[in-house]
Amino acid sequence: MKLRKMWLNINGAKRMVVCNPEKDSLADVLRRMGLTGTKVGCNTGVCGSCSVILNGKVIRSCVKKIKTVEEYSKIITIEGIGTPNSLHPLQVAWMNCGAVQCGFCTPGFIVSAYGLLMENDNPTREEVRDWFQKHRNVCRCTGYKQLVDAVMAAAKVLRGEAKIEDITFQLPEDNECYGKPLVRPSALSKVTGLADYGDDVELKMPAEILHVAVVQPRVAHHAKILNIDSSEAEAMPGVVKIVTHKDIEGTNVMAEANLHERSTITLPSRKVLADDRIFRYGDVVALAIADTKDHARAAAAKVKVEIEQLPEYLSYLEAVMPDAMRIHEDTPNIVAMQPVLKGAGLEDASRVVEVMDNSPYSVEGSFYSSREPHLSIEGDIVQAYFDEDGFLTFQCKSQGLYTSISRIGNSIGVPMDKMRIVQNFTGASFGWSTNAGDLCLAGAAAVAVKRPISLSMSYEEHQHFSGKRCPCHSNGRVACDEKGKITAVEFDFGMDHGAYSWGADHVIEKPSRFAFFPYRVPHVAGLTRIANTNHNYGTAYRSYGSPQAYTLSEALMDMLAEKIGMDPFEFRWANIARPGDTNINSCSFKEYPMEEMMEKMRPYYEKAVTEAKEADTPEKRRGVGIAWGGFNVTEGGTDQCTIILELASDNTIIKYDTWQEMGQGGDIGSLMVTLEALKPLGITRDNIRLEQNDTKICPDGGMSAASRSHYMNGNATKIAAERLMNAMRKADGTYRTYAEMVAEGIETRYEGKYECTATPGITRLDPNTGIGDPTPAYTYVLNLAEVEVDTATGKTTVIGFTCVYDVGKIGNIQAVNGQAYGGISHSIGFALSEDYSDVKKHKNIAASGVPYIKDIPDKINLIPCETIRPDGPFGSSGASEAFQSSGHVAVLNAIYNACGVRIYEIPAKPEKVKAGLDILAKGGKIEPPKKYFLGSDLYEELENIKANPVAFRGHEMFEALGDSPDQKFF
Structure with a gap:
């Protein structure tokens, strides 16, 4: 060298x-x-x-x-550009304009913006957008609008038209912070480039650390492993060990929940390291451990894997064919089913057909939503080592620290009570890090060599290894009366959960809850099925499972409105649930903000329709689409959150929790609810210290998922705050200091634990009928998309987007709006470009269709509607996931409104839209997909379920499992 x-x-x-x-x-x-x-x-x-x-x-x-x-x-x-003690206006603006979320892309954006302002200190918003497009700056969290806001604000300061104070949020004199745009505690380190993410931690670890590279054969989606030859790899320079399944000291089997009553799974399906079979393209068969990253990668490339090809089933439709072989021997490929019956359907499912047949209007269709990749900018890196107490410690990206320990289970030979997880600064996840497969790999390596290691995947390796949103095929029909009131619906969803089953029993709830949400539907016959295939496994992704539902139901709503000659907005107005109406699971909506939300949206819709008609030309067709959406809050009856508040010796408050910060605002959210809960003490943000996301010192706060964190952590914080303040309160109503507490022998540390069982009536969906109320609250969104379709190319551009939303009382407006902007950008990508179907092509974010700034409109209107949640903390609910539930269908409906091309299978790439335009130009008709074969006839399957009921266990199901992760998981 x-x-x-x-x-x-x-x-x-x-x-x-x-x-x-x-x-x-x-x-x-x-x-x-x-x-x-x-x-x-x-x-x-x-x-x-x-x-x-x-x-x-x-x-x-x-x-x-x-x-x-x-x-x-x-x-x-x-x-x-700037340091913590001498910030550049760009850095100040980034913090105060809500432009910092996960923060991984932030330094690159600020440097890029600095280069722009060196050349032009008075850019227009479009010039800023052009600059970021030219320099390929991608943000996956924010939706870009706030980034442009920050550049414009900083430019004003540089031109002398504003002072730093003018672009800095000032705390109100009354210290009323709840709902205000307080800056995130982590923002300063992120805008200065000092936040250490996984790769940064690796560089700063002690010299003794070893490096781990994965061996992904990437030769097949499904194959028998005949032999793994590591002899050449072991002889490579710097190699310490090549680890295969034979070297793993535990079971080599990841823990998997199996809670659905109709699940056919009897054995966990996922190995830490593949032993006898490869089930998908991204499976790992070995780990190369060496003294440097380059040596580890070179050795990994020398591991030889001999295979025998097996049949590959790369979609739900292939895997459920009668002649398809079982992918996992213990279960049919369809691993679980969840029916939904309401009204006439409860008496006899086939009666729903009678209601629809006797209704004057009905439409039907078949739809497909794609295997959407998360495309976080930071990939996957984990450090693992034994700490001073002998705990196997992981420093990583995880959306559920304690849950990750449970998912590792006994797979690597370390007792779960001897594991510790610490969250690194995290460059977003959007759901993929709910799975602990990467931690299992890192842990297995650390155990094998009894030395600290760092596992770093290339982005391509991470892309193939991490799970994706479940693709979904669906058939549906909806009918209405002469006045446009829905009379009945039927639907049949077939979800592709890929090679492994963890989470399959949970995600099938979502289409069975959110199809035709939030409408009044009197009669329902529906079924959600989920199957294993040989493609990448399904995992959590923001709005987990509900976008698949809205892909069907919100398209059918537009189709039925057109058939009866009714405006799609007015058709929805006629059918939204009003107080007293029930959802498709025969339960109350809990909140009924629908009329108010539609009234807020109405002027935007009418203006958009008028402007689209005025701007429409044969070359550039304009259209408007609308879609209702929403999502649940919390994980349901078993959900709990524990936090600790401690009065410190300097009379500050220390809060311990595991509100995992993925970019959504786990730090600012925790701070906001603590400030509000302790408001009687008159404390400020400077009096609160957050100790977060280290299982050694923090209690189990649950996952950062299911839009649960604000709701659960906020309620737990209220409990702990009340206990602490009661202990501090003197007879005269003033509060004791730390010294006074100690002198009187009063405890200074208090735990708050909140459980969803505190909300009456929470129950799982009945596995035979779909009746149930699994979560204590909902969130609601109403989306409007404005698009332009280039008829020469078929390219669709979203030129405007409006979202009316209700997440209860807002805790931090910048954090909530940040989730809205980000969710909208993901929805647009889902509709138009994002895909992970071709494993040879979809290797990185660009090839997988990530939206750049010019793919997302600068014109985004966010309109809150704050309906107070009586069971939520301070009237709040949850946020984040509703914003990615249905925006994609608003875009698809807008495409149809613009040019008459209905996209039944997303993404709506230009060639697909152009093909439809060419058919219409020739006077032809676009034929929708034929009804998908999802495994059996819908009504035959519902009759079979009725004839073979299973016990509905509700809470008893969980209570019988006990509290130990060993009992909850295989």
Whole structure:
């Protein structure tokens, strides 16, 4: 190896570097110097997180080879733009405009914006958007609007038109903080590039750390493993060990819940390291452990895997054919089913057909929603080591620290009570990190060598390894009377859960709850089925399971409105649930904000329709689409959250919790509910210290999922705060200090535990009828999309989006709106471009269709509707997931409104829309997909379920399992 010494001017100072000119990128060199504010996400130059300024020009340093950098070049990184004690206006604006969420892309965006303002300190919003598009800066969290807001605010300061104070949120004098846009506690470290994410932690670990690379054969989706030959790999330089399934000290089987009464699963299906079979393209068969990352990767490439190809079933439709072989021997490929019956359907499912046949109007259709990839900018990296107490410690990205321990289970030979999980700064997840497969790999490596390790996947490895949103095929029909009132619906969903079953029993609830939400539907016959295939496994993704439902129901609502000659907005107005109406599960909606939300939306809708008609041309067709959506709050009857509040010796309050911060605001959310709960003490944010996301010191707060965190943590915080304040309160109504508490022998540390069982009537869905009320609250959204379709290419551009939402009383307006903007951007991507179906093509975020800034409109209107939740903390509910539930259907409905092309199978890529336009241009008719074969006739299956009922256990099901993770999981 021949090295090169060179001088560079970095952030104004002359620095000497030594590099490998044939291998090193500029990002490699900067990060080795400790300038880890330069983040590396995709490592292929398509995400912009590594942006730096080289000789006055913004470049992506991950693909800039150091050998092409001239000596004495001038380089500016985020560390040279501003420090915590001397912030640049861009950094201040980023914190105060809600532009910081997970923060991984933040340094790259700020550096890129700095380069823009060096050239033009008075840009228009469109010039800012053009700049970020040109430099390939991607944000997956924010939806981009807030980033443009921040650039415009900072530019005003630079031009002397505003002061820093003018763009900084000022705390109100009355200290009423709830609902206000308080800046996130983590924002400062993120905007200055000082937040250490997984790869940064790896660089700063002790020198003794070993590096782990995965062996993903990527030769087949389904195969027998005949032999794994690691002999050549073991002889490679720096190799310490090649780990296969034979070296794992535990069961090598990941723990899997199996809670649905109709589940056919008898054995857990996922191995830590594949032993006899490969079930999907991303399976890992071995781990290469070496002294450097390069040596580990080189060794991993030398592991030889001999296979025998097996039949591959890459979609639900293939896996449920009568002649398909079982993917897992213990269960048919359809692993669970959840029926829904209401009204006439409860007496006899076939009577729903009679109601529809006797209704004057009905429409039917078959739809497909795709295997949507999460596409977080940061990939997957985990550190594992034995700490000073002998605990196997993981530093990682996890949406559920305690849940991850349960999911690791006994798989790697370490007792669960001897595991500890610490969350690193996290570059988003959106759901994929609810699965602990990466932790199992890292833990197995650490146990095998009894040394600290760091497991780092390339983005492509992560893309193939991590789960995806379940694809879903669906058939449905809806009918109405002469006045446009829905009379009955039927639906049949077939969800593709991929190679592994964990979570399948839970996700099938969602279409069975959110199809035709939030409408009044008197008669229902529905079924959700879920199957294993040989594609990537299904896992949590924001609005887990409900987008598949809305893909069907909100399209059918538009189709029926058209058939009866009714405006789609007015058709929905006629059918929304009013107080006293029940959902398709025969239970109350709990809240009824629907009329108010539609009244708020009405002027926006009418204006959008008028503007679309005025701007419509044969070349650029304009259209408007609308879609209702919503989601549940909490994980239901077994959900609990525990937090601890402690009065410290300096009279500040320490809060311990595991509100996992994924970018959604786990830190600011925890701070907001604590400030509100302790308001009688008159404390400020400076009096509260958050100790979060370390299972050694923090109690189990549950997952950052199911829109539950604010609701559950807030209620637990209220309980703990009341206990603490009761202990501090003197007879005269004032409060004791820490010294007074100690002197009087009064405890200064109090736990608050909140359980969903505190809300009466919570019960699982009946496995025979679908009747049930699994969660204590809901969130609601009403989406409006404005699109333009280029008739020459079929390309759809979303030019405007409006969302009316109700999440109860808002805790922090910037955090909630941030989730809204981000969810809308994901919805647009889901509708138009995002996909993970072709494993050879969809390797990175760009190839998988991630939306860049010009794919998302700058015109986004967010309109809150705050209906107080009496059981929620301070009137709040949850947030996040409703914002990604149905926005994609608003886009699809808008495409049809614009040009007459209805997209039944997403994504609506330009070639698909263009093909439809060509058919219409020739006077033809677009034929919808034929009814999908989902395993059996809907009504035959419902009759079979009726003839073979299973016990509905409700809470008893969970109570019988006990509290131990060993009892809850295999």
